[in-house]
Amino acid sequence: MALTLRIRTPTGMKRIQASPEWTLKHLYQEVAAMLGISARLRLKTKQSKDLAESGWDKPLSATSIRHGDILTLEVEKSAEEQEKHDEEQRRLQALELDAVDVVLAAKDGKVTRKRGPLCRHPPMGSCLHCTPLEPYDPQVLNAADPPIKFLSFQSFLRKIEHGCVDKFAALPEIDCKVKPCLNHAPWPEGICSKCQPSAVVLNRQEYRHVDYVEFESHEILDKFLDAWRRSGAQRAGFMYGSYEEYDQVPLGVKAVVKAIYEPPQSNSALGLEIALESPQIQQVDQMAKQLGLKRVGWIFTDLEPDANGLAKYKRYIQPGDEDSYVISAEEILNAAMFQNQHPNPVPPRFSTTGVHGSKFTTVVVSGDSEHQIVPRAYQASTQAMNLVRDDILRPSDSPALVAVRPADDTTFVPEVLFTQRDKYNNEIKHKADPLFPVAYLAVDLPAGGRMDATSTTFSVSFPIENREALGAPASLSALKQHLQDTSKSFLQKVSDFHLLVYLMTDDMFVSLKESLPSLLRAVRDGDESAAAAWTQDEHWMTITMLMESS
Known part of the structure; x- marks a missing residue:
């Protein structure tokens, strides 16, 4: 009597008619041929036991497999697929949340309300009319001046998490790619409801x-x-x-x-x-x-x-x-x-x-x-x-x-x-x-x-890059003139984004490639002493001599 076995695959449930006299090796070959799989595969019982452990030459009648059993198919990844999988895992591990998101995620986020005329409780109490509201509450959005049209992203995360019980909240994503399918030839020769992307x-x-x-x-x-x-x-x-x-x-x-x-x-x-x-x-x-x-x-x-x-x-x-x-x-x-x-x-x-x-x-x-x-x-x-x-x-x-x-x-x-x-x-x-x-x-x-702009990170007095057609190019003479301002320290003078772009990208300053990161750190940290020390770099001193002679 033939055995009907159900094979659970990544693309759905399949059926195969097997003879009790088949060996496990023959069963694996038939499953691979039916599904068109060339990679190595595993068949596991509902107890997650690998059938191959029973021995390749053992007939099905001598195993625990019975008519109607479900076997789970696992396809071993090729070396290329495994490398892609490992690379994706490394990418996910390397991802870092933006610092502002870390700070906001740690906050309670609820919007407090003052005691109103409908409150009938002691000063330290709270009620429906004054209890804090969630940041996504329509009352919060409509009470703002002007009203808030869009939730902030962190508020939206709180909203979708609030609606989930005992499960993770998934952010909506659209995938328009055709999924791999073993039931037919690839697109455009064939497509089915299992591999076809949903309507958007x-x-x-x-x-x-x-x-x-x-x-x-x-x-x-x-x-x-x-x-x-x-x-x-x-x-x-x-x-x-x-x-x-x-x-x-x-x-x-x-x-x-x-x-x-x-x-x-x-x-x-x-x-x-x-x-x-x-x-x-x-x-x-x-x-x-x-x-x-x-x-x-x-x-x-x-x-x-x-x-x-x-x-x-x-x-x-x-x-x-x-x-x-x-x-x-x-x-x-x-x-x-x-x-x-x-x-x-x-x-x-x-x-x-x-x-x-x-x-x-x-x-x-x-x-x-x-x-x-x-x-x-x-x-x-x-x-x-x-x-x-x-x-x-x-x-x-x-x-x-x-x-x-x-x-x-x-x-x-x-x-x-x-x-x-x-x-x-x-x-x-x-x-x-x-x-x-x-x-x-x-x-x-x-x-x-910014309404209270009292200080800025960078000055904007140096000529802007890639404006040669406007007759205002960044040049060595422009750099010399910029650095001649005696009212500012060296750090203040080089804290100009466009000047730093000039030093970073112009072929004239290739010799500064190794030392320039030190100057950038000094600008980032506002370190006057580090900036002054950088001026003693031999390559910068050579450029200074060129400016003086020009």
Whole structure:
């Protein structure tokens, strides 16, 4: 009598008809042939015992296997797969939470309330009307002035944890890749419900990873805008700074911009293109890390003078105009690309990958309704990041609409839906066929200067990098003139981000490669004596002699 055995595999339950006279070796061969597996495999009983331990030549009738038993299949990883697995584990172990997240996670986060007219208890007591509220409570959000549109990310984590009982709360992620499947030929020859990615339903994101973009001083932004004022061409830069607590939002985070680096780029009045492959960008990233800074975002201008010479108001939603926008499709897709390069570490209990979303921000400088030049900040939603990572989205002819790319022989594209509410407040799902509004991918946040800016990390008096076309290049003569200021100490004079970029990236200062980290540490720590000691470096003294003779 044949035995019907059930094989539990990673892709589901399979059945095989086996003869009691089969040896275990023959059973393994039949299972491998049925599933198309060439790697070594194991079959385990429900007691997690490996069948191979019973002996390869033993017939099934002489083992504990019975008709209807379930055997669990385990496929041994190849050396390449094992290396990938080990590399992923090393990556997860190397991830470090941002310092601000560690501080906020340790806080209670609840918002206290004063005793109100409805309270009927002693001063030391509390009741429903004055007990502290969770940071995600709608009463907290609506009571703020102005009301808070988006939860801070730490508040959102508290919210999803609060709704989970006896299990971990998982952050939502989209995966548009086809899963490996043994039931049929790979895409495009075949696909099934087990390997096909689910349809994507786009929703407005209710949280944001950063709640405010703060420029440490107005000079940082003003110097950046000088390029547009002098040339009329648009300009872009990468913002470097740190993430700090933001007390205007419960458990909030702000990106503090301490410097703007302008990478090599080509510019015109209509747009710009950044040379992202330039090795200079990596050099500046390394320098910033030694200064204790992170790349916290990117910034670009979209400025156009009107008939009166004022900044034209062009980024707003015009009712009835489908092409009006506040951030374009191409810009939000670029934002998602940058955010994928700078993922946000999270505790492993929230994500198996150890990351979710990004704190990287996008700042657009344009004219407002009063024709003033103002910065506006945005982030691409986590859904946008996932879709861009999986190469699903494209810009369209309209700046306000994003297109879903068609499927081809290399990429399966799942159905993309977006939700809207009708006049009766019912939620209606629409298919992106292939267009949908860019607003579903964007999260806006305020941006501005620090109100109590008494001191700044860096000065901005040295010529800014990559402005040769504007007639203001960083040069040895500019360095000489900058260092001749007798009213400042050497440390104060070299605490200029653009001067340090010049020393870090110009070929003239290759000899400083080994000693420059010492200067960067002195600038980071504000150590006057260490900076003074660095001036005795033989290579720096040679450069000083060159400046004196020029």
